[in-house]
Amino acid sequence: MMNTRLSIFEKSAYGAGDMGLTISIISASILIYAFLIQVVGLTPVDAGWILMIVRTIDAFSDPLMGILTNKVKTRYGRYRHWLIIGALPFGVSLWLLFTTVGETYSAKMAWSTGAYIFNSLAFTVLAIPYISLIGVITTDPQERLNANAFRFPMAKVATLIVSTFVPYWVTEGGNAESRYAIAFAVVGAVSVAIMLFCAFNVKERVRQTAPAEPLPRQIRGLCQNDQWLRMSMVMVVLFIGFLVNGSVAIMYGKAYAHATDGYGIALFMSVGSVGGIVGPLISTALTRYYCKVRVFRYSMYASALTSVLAWWWIDEGNFLGATLFYLLCSTVSQINTPILWSSITEAAEYGYYKTGIDASGLGIGMISFCQKLGMGIAGPITGYLLDYVGYQAQGDVSATAVQGLSTIMLLVPALFYLVTGWILKGYFINNAYYVEMVSAKRLPGTV
Template sequence: MATPRLTYLEKVGFGSGDMAINVVISSMFLIISYFYTDIFGLKPSHMGILFLVARLVDAVTDPLMGMLTDRINTRRGRYRPYFLVFAVPFGVSVLLLFTTPDWGYNAKLVWAYATYLLVTLLFTAVTIPYISLIGVLSDDPKDKLSANGYRLFFAKIAAFLVTIIVPKLAESFGDGRLEFGYQIAMGLMGLLATLLLLFCYFTTTERVQHRIDDKPLRQQFAILRKNDQWLLLCGACFTGTMGYVMRSSVAAYYAKYYLGAGPGLLSAFLTAGVGAAILAMVASTWITKSYCKVKLFRYSQVAVGLLSVLMFVVVDPGEVLLAFVLYFLISFVVDLHAPVFWSAIAEAVDYGEAKTGRRVSGLAFGGISFFQKAGMGVAGFLVGILLTYFHYEPNVDQSAFTLTGIALMLSVIPGVFHTLMGAFMFRYRITDEYYESLASYGAGQLASEHPAATEFGPGPSR
């Protein structure tokens, strides 16, 4: 039986949850590397190792959180209660992350580890339930795609706040002490995240009830390994996140040192990328009304690779206007896939149930979150290592060798990862028509009428 259509308030409420989460994830993408090296005072190599260690923690906590959401169902829902419980701790952890104690280097390094890992754990506690929530709000694929459009729009609004308001607030409140300014500015963002998580909790309803099999972890992994479409999404998520995080992490360095930007222009450069991404959310929803969403995913990421090479070749140090244009264009094209990807996860879970006869939901979403954060960790590690390799030193004039390295890290290197992401999606086949066949036929008939559902390889792509 079809569920009622989602109301605008529910879509806004659903989007507010991702806005809360993206206060943290946008700071990790856009400013945390710059904050750690140029304000907090970490060595780039130590910063990179910290990011990698945090992802090793995720290797344990993400699957555990996925299993927890599978096993516990309350009268308030399976996923929403976590927003109520963890909203305040989540906001406080953001404040602590951007607090710079007046200690010696080793003590500050310990503080950085403690606060970053705290944010990582609380991020898992709200993100796994949140990305699973779309699967129980509605059973209509177009409704899910629309809700994800709202979600990603609000996520980019959070990124706007981080890139526009945070630097200005930090400069205003800091009064010459940027470390104090960032603490206050991000503390306010943490408060906003808390309020948004509570708003998401009170405005959404879990309508769809899926039967979750009580299976041991090893058996759940075995079932997921048979879901070839989910495995493709994991690969796409890992490579795409690596490209996105590396470009976003280096953008501040690129603006400050390669383009010679002051604080105002640096903020404007970061904001140009976020603004392009917001427009991409709108454009993607419009394009997918008449064009195959899977093809859009594939070709947009290949195009990012080509545009990235073009940017490296034609933009010289100090060429602000051309750099802005190409960075805006890359940021627009790269995010055309985003609404498609996050709706595809729920569809891949349904595909796995149709293929194997067993449903694994929490671990599937937890696995995607792990690959996303693994991509963040590996990209962060590479940023730290490459900054060291290219002889980067904070707050000084950079050599030509260092500037070339920063340009490569903003353009060509992330472009390669996005091309790999697009390559994964050339083997993905769950289009809207294909998904409707899953709902119509069920596991047995699907296997007989759509043999490709039991094989790893290209299937229908209309």
């Protein structure tokens, strides 16, 4: 087994890649839904179905991209060349996603759907190879955790910038349509530079020399991989909770917490990103002393508890309390993040240990499918819940809708966090198990 210690610079380069991708993830989770409702003028239900349709299309493209990464190799390896190829289209797609074209409702809806599909496909071209990179940089599970510990705080720095700068920029005055477009022209250009920096400064050390498994055999292998199936369920359920929470965060901040100006909403949104930086750092400290699987599971229960407490204790208009609890909830819910993404690779590799079938590329692609499926399902759930409580983007928000926002923001995600913890009861690939597994049965064709 190749235990490679990574330099600080290479860990930083690897983490930088997620900074670029996170710009799109955050745009598609905490900004696009509000943009479609408040700027484009779509109804909550229509906006929710756009998210569902686009993410479903995107979800099916993920396993196809996983198959493609197994077949196409260059002098850069299996993954890095995709980051080089996809960087520019990805940057352009971010700008198009936040532009408004069309005079009629149907024309605006068609443009928003098409731009979102383009952004999602451009994201897939980068995301599947990037997720897979950690498996070929090193086989040391602790180094993977350490690299992910760089990755996620750096990604949350990008989240902090986008979730603070953009809400402030579009709230402080001027035409919201043009301000969104200008903001994402800038962040799109930055994301291109970041992705190229990542591609040229990490190294693929673990080489697969064996031919790719036939697709039917890979599918059979995945179906027999109980740990991969369990992690797939985790991705669906967890990301429903994340996206319901993220989709209404800016609305909750304005209507419930009473962050009425650019500074207030920027502060409220920024603490969610700060929690995303602190959470993975806490995770790194905890996993040095405790089993990472138990840390993951109990962080989900703690996430549910803090969300319920926030719903119970924080009254409407308590901006300070709502902001502090949003920080706490975000911190606790992100403790799982480095563990989750390192576990994805290990669960895919477990399939070879159990069945002798190497389906790691397809497995990672299908995990991303499950992530997108969860994000897609969250769209209609959020839309119908907002419609049920009577939320209107234009005009005053009724007292019933304001209280409903609190429930959607906090109690609904708490339910999905609890279910995630329950699913994890049957997941057992911790560091010790993984080291023993790889020592017993080396992955095919690796050097």
